[in-house]
Amino acid sequence: MNRAQNQGGDNLSSYYENFMSIITQLITLSSYILILINFRVWLVAVIMVIPIFKYIINNKFNLKRFEIIKKRTNYSRKSWYLTYLLSYGNFYK
Known part of the structure; x- marks a missing residue:
């Protein structure tokens, strides 16, 4: 049990940070797509x-x-x- 916890290294806060990072990247990606559609399809x-x-x-x-x-x-x-x-x-x- 202890070895599994030590090897994993992931906890709830790191999952939350990863989730927020994905959301941020999706917003950034959609903004870039909107800009590029207006520029070059x-x-x-x-x-x-x-x-x-x-x-x-x-x-x-x-x-x-x-x-x-x-x-x-x-x-x-x-x-x-x-x-x-x-x-x-x-x-x-």
């Missing part, structure tokens, strides 16, 4: 396509990162357990 299409490519690339990297962490989980747990046995409680000598 084709430019809006280009600007909307770029984040799609960014999402695809980030998604690939995040999936690879997840797989690496998943493969290292058993080793990490074993390492933590051995450290716990050697450092804490009655086992430390």
